[in-house]
Amino acid sequence: MSVASHRKPARPVIRMIILTATALCVGAAASFAAILFVEMVSHLNSALLVAPRARVQWERLPWLIVLATLLVPTLGGLIVGLLHRYLSPERRPLGPLDVIRSVQFHRTLPDTRSGIVSTLTAILSLGTGASVGQYGPMVYLGALFGSAVHRLRASVPNLDGIAMSCGVAAAIATAFNAPIAGLVFAHEVVLRHYATQAFAPVTVASATGYVIANVIFERPALFLVEFPGVAHGYEFGLFALMGLLVALAAIGFMRLLLACGPWIASLIKHPALRPGLAGLAVGVTALALPDVLGIGTETLRFATIEGAFGQGELLVLILAKITLTALCIGAGFSGGVFSPALLVGSLIGALFWSLVTGAAGIATSGVAVYAIGAMMAFASAVIGAPLTCILIVFELTRNYDITIAAMVAVVFSNLVSHRLFGRSLFDIQLSRKGMDFSKGRDRALLAAIPVRDLLSDKAITMTPEDAPADVDARLTEAGWRQAFALDPDGRLTGVYSTAQGVTPATLTFEDDTNLADAMDRMRGFVGDAVPVVTRDDGRYLGAVSEADIVSAWIDHVARIREEENAAL
Amino acid sequence: MLRYSLSAILIALSSAAPAQDLTVATWGGAYEAAQQVSVFDPFAADTGQAVNAVQYDGTVAALRAWAGPGEWDVIDMLADQARVACAEGLLLPLDAQTLLGRAALEDFLPHAPGRCSMPQNVYARVLAYDERAFPGVKPTRIEDFFDTARFPGKRAVQRSPDGILEWALLSEGVPPEQVYGLLSTGRGLRLAFRRLDEIRDDILWWSDPAKPAKMLADRRAVMAAGFNGRFFDVAARGEAPVDIVWDGRIIGTEVWAIPATTEKPEAARDFLAFAMRPTSMARFSERIPYGPTRQSAFAQIGLNPTTGVPMRVHLPNAPQHGGRALLRDSAWNANTRDLRQRRFEAWLEQDEEAPGQ
Numbered sequence A: 001m002s003v004a005s006h007r008k009p010a011r012p013v014i015r016m017i018i019l020t021a022t023a024l025c026v027g028a029a030a031s032f033a034a035i036l037f038v039e040m041v042s043h044l045n046s047a048l049l050v051a052p053r054a055r056v057q058w059e060r061l062p063w064l065i066v067l068a069t070l071l072v073p074t075l076g077g078l079i080v081g082l083l084h085r086y087l088s089p090e091r092r093p094l095g096p097l098d099v100i101r102s103v104q105f106h107r108t109l110p111d112t113r114s115g116i117v118s119t120l121t122a123i124l125s126l127g128t129g130a131s132v133g134q135y136g137p138m139v140y141l142g143a144l145f146g147s148a149v150h151r152l153r154a155s156v157p158n159l160d161g162i163a164m165s166c167g168v169a170a171a172i173a174t175a176f177n178a179p180i181a182g183l184v185f186a187h188e189v190v191l192r193h194y195a196t197q198a199f200a201p202v203t204v205a206s207a208t209g210y211v212i213a214n215v216i217f218e219r220p221a222l223f224l225v226e227f228p229g230v231a232h233g234y235e236f237g238l239f240a241l242m243g244l245l246v247a248l249a250a251i252g253f254m255r256l257l258l259a260c261g262p263w264i265a266s267l268i269k270h271p272a273l274r275p276g277l278a279g280l281a282v283g284v285t286a287l288a289l290p291d292v293l294g295i296g297t298e299t300l301r302f303a304t305i306e307g308a309f310g311q312g313e314l315l316v317l318i319l320a321k322i323t324l325t326a327l328c329i330g331a332g333f334s335g336g337v338f339s340p341a342l343l344v345g346s347l348i349g350a351l352f353w354s355l356v357t358g359a360a361g362i363a364t365s366g367v368a369v370y371a372i373g374a375m376m377a378f379a380s381a382v383i384g385a386p387l388t389c390i391l392i393v394f395e396l397t398r399n400y401d402i403t404i405a406a407m408v409a410v411v412f413s414n415l416v417s418h419r420l421f422g423r424s425l426f427d428i429q430l431s432r433k434g435m436d437f438s439k440g441r442d443r444a445l446l447a448a449i450p451v452r453d454l455l456s457d458k459a460i461t462m463t464p465e466d467a468p469a470d471v472d473a474r475l476t477e478a479g480w481r482q483a484f485a486l487d488p489d490g491r492l493t494g495v496y497s498t499a500q501g502v503t504p505a506t507l508t509f510e511d512d513t514n515l516a517d518a519m520d521r522m523r524g525f526v527g528d529a530v531p532v533v534t535r536d537d538g539r540y541l542g543a544v545s546e547a548d549i550v551s552a553w554i555d556h557v558a559r560i561r562e563e564e565n566a567a568l
Numbered sequence B: 001m002l003r004y005s006l007s008a009i010l011i012a013l014s015s016a017a018p019a020q021d022l023t024v025a026t027w028g029g030a031y032e033a034a035q036q037v038s039v040f041d042p043f044a045a046d047t048g049q050a051v052n053a054v055q056y057d058g059t060v061a062a063l064r065a066w067a068g069p070g071e072w073d074v075i076d077m078l079a080d081q082a083r084v085a086c087a088e089g090l091l092l093p094l095d096a097q098t099l100l101g102r103a104a105l106e107d108f109l110p111h112a113p114g115r116c117s118m119p120q121n122v123y124a125r126v127l128a129y130d131e132r133a134f135p136g137v138k139p140t141r142i143e144d145f146f147d148t149a150r151f152p153g154k155r156a157v158q159r160s161p162d163g164i165l166e167w168a169l170l171s172e173g174v175p176p177e178q179v180y181g182l183l184s185t186g187r188g189l190r191l192a193f194r195r196l197d198e199i200r201d202d203i204l205w206w207s208d209p210a211k212p213a214k215m216l217a218d219r220r221a222v223m224a225a226g227f228n229g230r231f232f233d234v235a236a237r238g239e240a241p242v243d244i245v246w247d248g249r250i251i252g253t254e255v256w257a258i259p260a261t262t263e264k265p266e267a268a269r270d271f272l273a274f275a276m277r278p279t280s281m282a283r284f285s286e287r288i289p290y291g292p293t294r295q296s297a298f299a300q301i302g303l304n305p306t307t308g309v310p311m312r313v314h315l316p317n318a319p320q321h322g323g324r325a326l327l328r329d330s331a332w333n334a335n336t337r338d339l340r341q342r343r344f345e346a347w348l349e350q351d352e353e354a355p356g357q
Helices: A012-047 A052-058 A062-087 A096-104 A112-127 A135-152 A159-175 A179-191 A196-216 A235-267 A271-288 A297-302 A311-331 A338-359 A367-383 A386-397 A400-420 A425-432 A441-447 A468-478 A515-521 A546-565 B002-016 B029-047 B060-066 B079-087 B096-100 B102-107 B142-146 B164-170 B176-183 B186-197 B211-217 B228-236 B265-275 B278-287 B295-300 B330-353
Strands: A460-462 A482-486 A492-497 A501-503 A529-533 A540-545 B022-026 B051-055 B074-078 B117-130 B155-158 B203-206 B223-227 B242-257 B325-327
Touching (some): A052 A062, A052 B176, A052 B330, A096 A159, A096 A179, A159 A179, A179 A196, A235 A271, A235 A400, A235 A425, A297 B176, A297 B186, A367 A386, A367 A425, A386 A400, A441 A546, A460 A468, A482 A540, A492 A529, A515 A546, A540 A546, B029 B051, B029 B265, B029 B278, B060 B079, B074 B079, B079 B117, B079 B242, B096 B102, B096 B117, B117 B142, B155 B211, B164 B186, B176 B186, B186 B330, B211 B223, B211 B228, B211 B242, B223 B228
Parallel strands (some): B022 B051, B155 B203, B242 B325
Antiparallel strands (some): A492 A501, B074 B242, B117 B242
16 A cells, blocks of 8 residues: 555645646646657667658668668567666566556556666667657656656645556557547556546546647657448448457467467576567568568558558458567567557458458458557557557547447457457456456455465464363463464464364465455355465464454455545 | 949949859849849849849750859859759858858758758649630649530640659648658559559640640649649739649759858858848849748738739748658659669550550
């Protein structure tokens, strides 16, 4: 729990001022940082001949292009690996996962230095053409600004999490030029509740990001599409079907992504060398398929143009992009999964469209709506944020008809991937680290509290040598009805009561039992306290009284409820 | 009036001593005439420094060959030519901030000064059509250029990959800011030529920039790709009812630069500073339909002094034009010329091999 939440809260007016100032400052900082981030990546892409627009201008020197294609991602990866190894205390790239964990469990982010190194390596990874996304690092960067508020030690409950969410919302609002999506993303993925106390500042931060992106820098919408509307009613059925199919591909992508890290780790012992080799793989592939390099803005656009790709080409490109993204992220390049997901999704949409019109001969309203629908369906399965994805389509394309069509694809994709895989890649990664959000936020938070923390040292223990009369006397004196019988090695052998003598314990907790499990298992339990033993050798650690568990549970649930319903 | 006649005397005096003149190399024709009245003469009147205009063909080769020591002091160039010349060291580097002041630079957006050049006016490659050919529904967007079903007839196109490839992608729904990125890929070029295939049989090629307007006037073509000034001329002189579609206009920049061989760099810089004033730009744009590069100049543009035509609406970068506008990327154009030319010729040959396809 954060320090602030234990202190006496400041007066409402002060809290309002602090929250508003936080939203404005963090929002502005995150927004400028996001613009700087995008600009730096774009400059690197031009200078290092990753962007097609730069590559084509050196076309008269083919050897230079080949050399750049092979060396830039490889050397980029090598530098990224070395930076993580020698400059970052965390020794790994940081991303949305760390933000979610820190906001949910009221912890601070990993150290600032690791955060800065991770941001630099993300710029380098993206700048040198690795197949990773830019939004993950930007989310982290936004949260990094938010986490600075922690230092102020202001007496506002939940301020840390709100400030980080403000940073996230502003970064997304700026990067996508999509303030509503930024706002919803921060709630749907990071905060996971909609308390007014959080909603208001996050909205302000998001709007700040929008003002900076639009009014100060005049950035255009990222993905303007002309689309007059869906021509045939049955196409909505096609969108739903496409959503289902896209979900299967997204599940494959996520499974590969999760498997790649351990696989590469077992293959290459030295962690600093892994990104370099993944970079080489990207370079070699890019010699034949330049579309896989970098973020792929051009490829994303081509996917919305009829006949830009052949079916075979699409299939190869989809597989290559999925594999290389899994490889790059598994190897430790710093970057997210969202942009690659957008690209792969749009290519799948184009493939689906070409099969529907070509092979099945069905009349459609053009490839663009399919590419965009599938793009968002894929991305939403990966980040587990259907609402955000629907709004991103709306704000990116500024086209209502496409949004409605994409919405259908998005929900069907989410339905399948949630059922077969999990709510999102982040949630699965968290649950592998023991933080399971699949049964809701409260359950995950309660599951993070070990009963070990509630141990009472007042519980009475007895060894085989102790005479029952002595034990009875101690029990009466302490006001307990049960004592815990231990063998000479300190292992629990049973529960002693005056009436029944030593009987086997009906319920024991292990040292890793958490509050949520404990409440479940205590159903029907009768007794003073539950003994806690080590999982490996059954050694007795102490006991937790039923009353302590129940009051801890009540306290935590109340705190969660307070957070989720706070107005100010 | 007194001042004007005084300057006339000064000009007369200085032309007697040509060594003292500031020599400006420019394009000739109506363009130079407009510059003479709007910039050269007022500059001479203002500073007493007479200006002597000479004509050249606008190429870097000419600059290389002709600009001997002290020959040319100021030169009018296309932005991409200036970029090449600057890289070769043929032009003096300019510091826009000291020349114009920091505040003025904002006024130039989106036409940023180059390392050796100052943007002076903008022209555009536009789509124009013959009103007589389309009495009913008229073309309004670049897509219509490629739509021979709705708008049948010949199209006049420059026999060069410049401009038409950009239009081909714009007509596929690619937003202007992505056009050059997409044209930089093999896939983008292929898509552009695929689009060109659709109007292949309806193209009349031109090489002389005066031709497209003439082809419309002679009713040889119903639509034409060409430069806005030429279409304006034909319409203004009443030769033919030619109308310009501003959607998809490709805006290019004309710049002022100082040849490295000048012997009067100070006077040349003074001239540039004078020519870059919004009033100078506005005077120029009132006489010929090339837009000013400074936003603030628009407010001062009024009627054409001879015809009385309000000129703002005819300028390629007039704020009231809707539709898409593409800013010509001069570096990209200079560096990809060979590649595009090669692909364009290959496409043309394909045409000759398989006629009527």
